[in-house]
Amino acid sequence: xxxxxxxxxxxxxxxxxxxxxxxxxxxxxxxxxxxxxxxxxxxxxxxxxxxxxxxxxxxxxxxxxxxxxxxxxxxxxxxxxxxxxxxxxxxxxxxxxxxxxxxxxxxxxxxxxxxxxxxxxxxxxxxxxxxxxxxxxxxxxxxxxxxxxxxxxxxxxxxxxxxxxxxxxxxxxxxxxxxx
Amino acid sequence: xxxxxxxxxxxxxxxxxxxxxxxxxxxxxxxxxxxxxxxxxxxxxxxxxxxxxxxxxxxxxxxxxxxxxxxxxxxxxxxxxxxxxxxxxxxxxxxxxxxxxxxxxxxxxxxxxxxxxxxxxxxxxxxxxxxxxxxxxxxxxxxxxxxxxxxxxxxxxxxxxxxxxxxxxxxxxxxxxxxx
DNA sequence: TAGCTACATGTCTATATTTACATATAGTGG
DNA sequence: CCACTATATGTAAATATAGACATGTAGCTA
Numbered sequence: 001x002x003x004x005x006x007x008x009x010x011x012x013x014x015x016x017x018x019x020x021x022x023x024x025x026x027x028x029x030x031x032x033x034x035x036x037x038x039x040x041x042x043x044x045x046x047x048x049x050x051x052x053x054x055x056x057x058x059x060x061x062x063x064x065x066x067x068x069x070x071x072x073x074x075x076x077x078x079x080x081x082x083x084x085x086x087x088x089x090x091x092x093x094x095x096x097x098x099x100x101x102x103x104x105x106x107x108x109x110x111x112x113x114x115x116x117x118x119x120x121x122x123x124x125x126x127x128x129x130x131x132x133x134x135x136x137x138x139x140x141x142x143x144x145x146x147x148x149x150x151x152x153x154x155x156x157x158x159x160x161x162x163x164x165x166x167x168x169x170x171x172x173x174x175x176x177x178x179x180x
Numbered sequence: 181x182x183x184x185x186x187x188x189x190x191x192x193x194x195x196x197x198x199x200x201x202x203x204x205x206x207x208x209x210x211x212x213x214x215x216x217x218x219x220x221x222x223x224x225x226x227x228x229x230x231x232x233x234x235x236x237x238x239x240x241x242x243x244x245x246x247x248x249x250x251x252x253x254x255x256x257x258x259x260x261x262x263x264x265x266x267x268x269x270x271x272x273x274x275x276x277x278x279x280x281x282x283x284x285x286x287x288x289x290x291x292x293x294x295x296x297x298x299x300x301x302x303x304x305x306x307x308x309x310x311x312x313x314x315x316x317x318x319x320x321x322x323x324x325x326x327x328x329x330x331x332x333x334x335x336x337x338x339x340x341x342x343x344x345x346x347x348x349x350x351x352x353x354x355x356x357x358x359x360x
Numbered sequence: 361t362a363g364c365t366a367c368a369t370g371t372c373t374a375t376a377t378t379t380a381c382a383t384a385t386a387g388t389g390g
Numbered sequence: 391c392c393a394c395t396a397t398a399t400g401t402a403a404a405t406a407t408a409g410a411c412a413t414g415t416a417g418c419t420a
Contacts, residue, residue: 002368002369016256016259017255018255018257018260021408021409022369023370023409023410024407024408044368045415045416046368046369046414047368047415048369061267065276070257070258070280072257072258072284072287073195074199075254076254078250079317079321080194080197081245082317084241084245085245085313085316100250130266132338132342133264136335139334139335140262140335141259143330144327147323147324147327151319151320155316155319182398183398184398184399200377201378201379202399203377203380203402204378206399207400207401225386225387225398226384227398227400228398361420363418363419363420365417365418366418368413368416370414371410372412375406375408375409376408377405377407378406379404379405380403380404381402382399382401383399383400384397385396387395387396389392389393390391390392
């Protein structure tokens with residue numbers, strides 16, 4: 001693939017796993033080529049360079065998979081925000097969750113579209129294994145988005161219920177009292 | 181809180197949302213203090229400095245919550261690896277998922293412990309809102325881990341089924357054929 | 361053929377983050 | 391009272407990442 005194609009792949013399929021943009025991709029391709037892990041397999045119009053993996057590159061990927069364990073840390077700014085939600089009024093917290101629901105329903109729809117496209121596509125013996133692995137990752141994306149939406153709806157309800165039970169006394173009011 | 185306490189908080193409760201370690205935390209505290217968003221509220225043994233948020237700091241957090249939207253990009257190295265799993269033998273792919281299942285079951289158990297501790301704890305009116313918000317985030321952690329484990333078990337089964345149906349012909353063999 | 365859009369590739373600067381290095385002390389158990 | 395552990399705070403260097411800037415072309419349509 002070319003840098004441009006990779007950038008689009010990262011924007012689409014790989015977005016949930018590893019977001020990377022073109023200012024990272026082009027230097028990375030140069031460095032990989034320098035180390036002999038990829039090579040320019042084709043040059044096209046508009047200075048387009050298509051890269052292909054080398055045998056060493058393929059071995060390096062396998063070494064990475066076999067000899068290192070995944071970094072399981074994860075970052076989720078939306079969840080970080082939830083820790084501070086008590087600094088807002090209940091109605092603001094509710095609209096935070098509404099925004100999350102909308103955004104993730106959109107992502108989910110995108111993944112569902114991808115899956116529908118994938119199912120229609122025919123694979124030869126050579127790409128079938130690749131498509132199979134990508135399908136496993138896609139399934140994770142679908143489940144993640146569905147679960148996130150369920151959670152956000154649940155959380156929204158919790159906030160609304162809490163607001164009703166405290167009878168108009170919103171988190172920030174309590175906070176204002178506490179500060180004195 | 182002190183830098184040390186914050187580091188432990190990030191290791192525990194905040195780990196799923198925002199992993200940060202002490203070399204980031206100490207300079208960040210210095211910078212926040214410089215900008216008047218926090219101040220040293222107490223000095224203790226071993227050069228311990230306890231910081232507290234200032235009114236400006238609190239306002240800045242609210243501004244962040246109100247005026248910016250969350251960065252919803254996410255990174256998951258394990259899922260990235262799944263895209264390349266077709267480069268391994270089926271039994272290696274299966275043990276990848278086994279490792280994932282074990283690791284995430286451990287994380288899930290940790291979150292469940294946290295929730296059990298939280299439920300036992302009594303909250304005054306001043307910390308109740310904080311605990312409520314943290315509880316929403318914790319619920320996300322629990323759901324995430326449960327869903328991840330379900331997915332990993334499903335994916336493991338898919339790989340095992342595929343291996344049986346291809347009758348010993350593992351992904352790498354196909355690949356070896358393709359390369360010629 | 362002019363203008364537009366999508367294609368295509370890069371650099372630069374600032375910031376964020378990780379890993380390794382470096383230091384020191386309070387409290388605890390033997 | 392000695393050794394150990396957990397507490398506690400930092401810095402330095404390398405790498406990764408984001409956002410802004412910069413450039414140029416192929417192909418299509420009006």
